Amino acid sequence: MKFSNIFFIVLSLAFLCFGNLINARYIGCQTCEALVQEAIDLTPKYSTKQEINDKIFSLCSSIPTLSARCKLIVALYGETLVDAIVDGDNAYETCKFLSECD
Numbered sequence: 585m586k587f588s589n590i591f592f593i594v595l596s597l598a599f600l601c602f603g604n605l606i607n608a609r610y611i612g613c614q615t616c617e618a619l620v621q622e623a624i625d626l627t628p629k630y631s632t633k634q635e636i637n638d639k640i641f642s643l644c645s646s647i648p649t650l651s652a653r654c655k656l657i658v659a660l661y662g663e664t665l666v667d668a669i670v671d672g673d674n675a676y677e678t679c680k681f682l683s684e685c686d
Contacts, residue, residue, distance in 0.1 A: 611653045613685035619643055619654060620665065620675040627669055636666045657682070 611619070623640045631639075640662065644654030658665065661682050668678040679685040 611650060611657055611684060613679055615650060615654075616657070616679035616682065616684035617675040620668070620678050623665070624669055624675065633663075633666045633670065636669055637662050640665055657684075 619640070622643055623636065626639055626643075627636050637658070641655065641658050644651050644658060647654060664682065665678065668681070676685060
């Protein structure tokens with residue numbers, strides 16, 4: 585099974601389990617970590633900040649059930665996400681900074 589299929593299944597399950605418990609602005613810790621880690625994994629070392637932002641945004645589009653929430657997070661915190669990826673921060677710490685994780 586392709587990683588993107590597994591990724592989609594995990595995110596869908598996370599949404600079903602936690603979607604009703606979180607404010608519309610938030611996507612939840614596990615979902616945030618999965619998205620940020622996927623962006624980190626897909627980002628070559630020498631990508632520009634705009635290319636990284638575009639990859640994060642496209643990841644949101646690939647998950648229909650979370651697309652709107654994810655795009656809102658990217659719109660609000662895109663520069664912070666990109667800086668964290670460029671700085672080599674891990675997914676959990678990035679999501680914690682964004683108040684998605686405790």
